[in-house]
Amino acid sequence: MPNTEDHLLNRAKAPSIAGEVLDGRRAAVLNAVVTEYIETAQPVGSQHVADAPGVSVSSATVRSDMVALEHEGYLAQPHTSAGRIPTDKGYRYFVDHLRSPGSLGRVGRQQVREFFDHAHGEIEEMLKHTSGLLADLTDCTAMVVGPSHDGAAIRSVQLVGLGPRMALLVVVLADGAVQKCTIDLADDTDDDRLADASAQLAAHALGIPLAQVSLVVQPTGDAVTDMVTATSALALNRLGTVLDTDQLFVGGSSRLAEAFDAVDTVRSVLGILEQQLVVVTLLRDILDTGLSVAIGAEHGVEPLASCAIVVMPVSVDGAESGTIGLLGPTRMNYPLALAAARVVGDRLSERLGEVIR
Amino acid sequence: MPNTEDHLLNRAKAPSIAGEVLDGRRAAVLNAVVTEYIETAQPVGSQHVADAPGVSVSSATVRSDMVALEHEGYLAQPHTSAGRIPTDKGYRYFVDHLRSPGSLGRVGRQQVREFFDHAHGEIEEMLKHTSGLLADLTDCTAMVVGPSHDGAAIRSVQLVGLGPRMALLVVVLADGAVQKCTIDLADDTDDDRLADASAQLAAHALGIPLAQVSLVVQPTGDAVTDMVTATSALALNRLGTVLDTDQLFVGGSSRLAEAFDAVDTVRSVLGILEQQLVVVTLLRDILDTGLSVAIGAEHGVEPLASCAIVVMPVSVDGAESGTIGLLGPTRMNYPLALAAARVVGDRLSERLGEVIR
DNA sequence: GGTGGCACTCCACTCTAGTGAGTGCTGACG
């Protein structure tokens, strides 16, 4: 088995401990393979690599490097006598050692600028459109997770009558979010009683995060008012306990269809995207492990094994208040995706900062 | 051309004016072809049709009927010596002459019951989950359009301070919808002034539909309050003019991936689904033309030419207040889809009726 | 160590039957 010998030889020569650092030329070869494969989606042959800028050796030399890279797990061959394809580990190295930070290009920057110049008013609307923007910029599917309202204090509690026995509880949080809940009442009531109940709820709830609201209700003497207050307090409490799934906006899901040729891959990835909670926790998990890119099986979600995800936190005053995610095939354009996520994330942070304080 | 003669002969015999009514056996043959094709997605041969219940003639006879049906445009042949496939016209006849009303089956009904037993509080949340339910029931992509707030009167206008120069305008409508808009103020303000401004806005706006709010603002003597009022009035006006795109909830889009084998069909259909406005107006158009099913090219949207859409209005007290749509390939299970749309639509109408009045 | 050369591998493509489901036509029958 000359291959094994060769392998050991290479390892001894370039002591890449756990594949951390690669010999300069090997790195260039790997880089060329990844770049080319991202572009063409075809297995890359040694000749193409030899022609690539940055590699100035013959194809024969490239071949021997490729053998080594394959043994170390950076490259794979669909079959003998085919070119090489990057493995997840190969992509990982590529991403970790990106030199140029990547650029959106003139058109992209212009697009971002225009977008944020015209964005206005409603936060949810803006986040939704942001997902569309990101998808346009990167040709990936984009996910935008809205700010979490966990810690936001209650700024206003109001009961609005909708009918004799129906009211709407409207809660405004300090970050500008509005939570609401329709309430069925056991008895007829009127605006005065609703106002009284609102006032009482407000007295106990203002300034406190929604999740920590306590239910102390003082009798007023009027049975109906007390009933309204009690029912509303219950509803308020439920608003707090309902795990306030952060809002998720998905844009450009149609781009998945052309990213993968296997129909069932598309199917299962779309299926995942429909599960809001899964996506949100997935993005959070990736951030929590300190990554900004998760490639292939690195995140645990099995149906996304052939995908890569780029994440970028959106933070205001240091506090994390949202997430941007880009989902594509493992051979996605990482530099572009990273650049887009960074730029849009920054602009989004600014914008949110103007509102949340 | 014996074919042509045969054709004319058949026409003379069974005078199907513009294909309106088919000879009984022909109808049975067409029915069998459609049913079988919906099930198998394979061209249907004369032998299969002859074996089908309801058709008690030999395959040869079926064949001659099929020729006639093909000439009249109900069936098509992918190529000579292949079985027949229904055309859009064929599906249309099938749908228009459905005998049995279609049933959800025991499991489906149970699912619907459980869903509406557990549905609670937040309307948007419920509509969103309804789209998921419909997708589960029918294996189609489901679209649910929320109630339009066009005519709903304003029940409450409130300004909530978020920062010294930032406030949130919260408008509650009679149907329980909440509209909001962040407002940048030119100068610092306080809660008292916001309350004053709120009161003034309320005085002019309560009871009026959002779209018809007028802007009469009376000076109070306090410059800051007036500024707040003016800015808010402007925002209120904008809320009314911004074409309040009815909310669209799409569920089960992943099912598109397995409905079509052509990747670019999936791609383009998903693309359409991303355009909220297009979908909403499409559903409305179909309803306006008096159809409950649009097959193939019947709706104008070209990328959806290989799709069929089942629509069902959701109405409360006679007033239309939402739409249900089911999107699938033209060979979707029409009886099931119609049944599901009807049942869920009815339950949804009831539910919305409890809230909106 | 790097390079050119060479034999080898194996996918992708084409071409060629062969197969079989399905059709259209025809002639006979009640």
Added chain:
DNA sequence: CGTCAGCACTCACTAGAGTGGAGTGCCACC
């Protein structure tokens, strides 16, 4: 005259053989 069995024909689909070419691994040489 509608219905039906029989028959020749069509044509997508499949399998197998042959071929071209991109790509590899190895080796001798520089």
